[in-house]
Amino acid sequence: MLAFTIERHGRTVLGSTRAELQRWEVNLDTQEASCFSAGYRQVAPTSPRVNFQQVARELAPLILSRQDDERLKWRKDGSLQVIMTKIFPGSVAQTLSVEASA
Numbered sequence: 001m002l003a004f005t006i007e008r009h010g011r012t013v014l015g016s017t018r019a020e021l022q023r024w025e026v027n028l029d030t031q032e033a034s035c036f037s038a039g040y041r042q043v044a045p046t047s048p049r050v051n052f053q054q055v056a057r058e059l060a061p062l063i064l065s066r067q068d069d070e071r072l073k074w075r076k077d078g079s080l081q082v083i084m085t086k087i088f089p090g091s092v093a094q095t096l097s098v099e100a101s102a
Contacts, residue, residue, distance in 0.1 A: 002026040005038055051084040055087060 009019040023038035035077050063080065069088040 002028060007041060007043075009043070012043060017046050018043060045059045050088065059087075 003023070003025045003040060005021055005023050008022055010020070013021060018040040020040055021038040024033060024035050026033045047095055059069075059071065059082070061067075066074065068074070071083050073081040073083055075081065
């Protein structure tokens, strides 16, 4: 039996900070191989955690009083668009591509 673990970095190309670990076992007598997930390894630091309570404390009074702010876009119909790129500058593209509307 030959057994080994390899590290797959495919997800890191998409922005993940973790590499997938795969455990392989090869039976040399029967020439059969099996593979299963063996967890993950952190290969790059994670982004700092966001304090959403602090963001809410900052934005709630502005929204309730309908104040102008670069993070808020008030529409003519009275609805509000929260500009996520102004709240989370430098975040990953996938996060920034989603705009929250109320």
